[in-house]
Amino acid sequence: MDQDEMDAAIKVYFSMGLTYKDIINVMAIEHGVVISLRHLKRMLRQMGLFRRKNYSNIGDLIDFVQSQIANSGQLHGYRWMYEKCLAHNLHCKKEDIRVILGILDSEGTAQRRKRRLLRRSYSSKGPDYVWHIDGYDKLSRYGICISGCVDGFSRRVMWLNAYYTNSDPKIIGGYYLEVVESLGGCPRLVRGDAGTENIYVRDIQRFLRLDNDDAMAGYNSYMEGRSTANQRIEYWWSFLRRECTDYWIRLFRRLLDQGDFSGTFLDVNLMQFCFMHVIQDELDSIMEIWNRHLIHPSRNANSPSGRPDVLYHMPELYGTISYLCEVPSHQTAVCKEECSFRGPVPCDRDVYDLSCMVMKENRYQYPNDSDSAVFLYLELRRTISAAIV
Template structure:
């Protein structure tokens, strides 16, 4: 039981939430007094043993070198917690204010517009869409978010987001992992969602008592859950990459052609995907504040998604049999392990091997590698 208590404590659950989870999920009935005693015996406390200020400053300074320069103090605090730093939110705010006063001033000038929204529970409705701001550079991002909990279901970068078989593959991978599908999927009118629409309706074909269509379409701009999250993704992550790639284009080092796109994909696709994974991980673990819309639950997306009983609702996942999933898998294509065109990938690996270069570990190393490969290959043409 102690290991569960430690896990949920590190996840950020409150005492009442931990007691509810232990009772509902693990059949442990623990009083709050006993729970506090266990935490105290294991040295677990939220207001002691803080990480040293030097370590906090070093972490934030490193984050500010890349897309972390876009973060506000609340999101930076969530990243600190996710990376094992025990810190005060106020300390994070003060450090960012000292290290990045320009960024603080720019964020303070912005305003957030809220719209009313309602979803019955986790897996009642998923919202999917593609993010095309990096598409001119060869990076096509597709994502899906749960409407109730706001948990990111998938967030993938690849060379295309226009292939319905590929988008169907993203969907079917999650359905296979969950052994079920949502009650409703909301997508836009694009042809790239055709396979998801067909799979979703196929899985619900035996649920004749359902009055709501299992796949809804509409304008992309009205798909508010995922559209809001794209704005968040740009603010906290993608604006850095847009600026980085834009500088290459503006300085004449990227012409939008087949070769330049392939080289940029080879050098940066893995780093972009890593950053997407990191952003989704931190988002799913961070705390969403209570809003004026009382229909919107507040809390951590992972907790809201996995423990709907705490919010007086249930999981709306519709079970799907293995045979049906396999039938749909046969109609899908999935991402290859290589990040770009196979010929460009092979050529780049040969050049890297001959030049004894190391794979890039950060965006600036990736840009340097791109410039080197571009010069070498253009000299051979």
């Protein structure tokens, strides 16, 4: 690894907000480069990278926070907003973000202070020891269903996908298999509810673990239970509600109350056409930021603090190992034949083609935020409904 590559890697890790200790460990484990704390600080100084210097312009911070508040960012606390600033290359202090949020969104700040959550004690031996999967149906009335999976030890989000269904077991099996294929292995245990939507995940997990010889091999590698007891993923859904979906729930409810959504086949499919990719982009961003944000120490000694990506990829730093069970490529190939995967069309094909035609005729742009998505939805609904009548 030459000096330019080393500098580039350190700059990336620094911009992610990793501590000096984490950067040193990542460089040693991932790149085979051993550097001292003193040398690391010297390199950072030479690159002009400082923790407490060269902060971004306060006006840029205010503009960014204001833009976030205009959408689902109005749900964010200052710690999460700080992580979003880092993700957008804004160097700032948490205290500055706290003050800015208090001024720009005083009502939301007051509401967040009232929220409290009691957690049950949880324990997982290491990354990939258990994955928690579940579906989130708060937006399903509007045709948008979210599926997610969280690693129990690291709290790393393994997938977070929006699609038109959460009830097709082949689709859920496809989500699971995509991650297994990318990792080259499966977890020791999968925890899900007893619903029929998980039967392909259950069967694939048991098939992939059939030849293993540990106590949780084969049939025991999938655990069923009540959705409310699936603690890791249930907590994550409450987090997602606070930071993202509550905004969309209120937006869609407003369309419903105004008579602009009636739950018809056309309305649901237009919702999927206009909003699906906007929501998926936001889910991708939340997943990325969550996986690299810092989880602070808690009273539960069995849940280590740290960044989910670091906890997941470098378990040796926390006195444990990865429990990933290696899966041969020919086994995943067999399973893929039984699964379905998300395609480029987010709704009914006829509605999709008709909507594209109306957009082309009127030179409408595909939306990239909630306002443009609402505009396109209302225009398509008006135009297509009039044509049908």
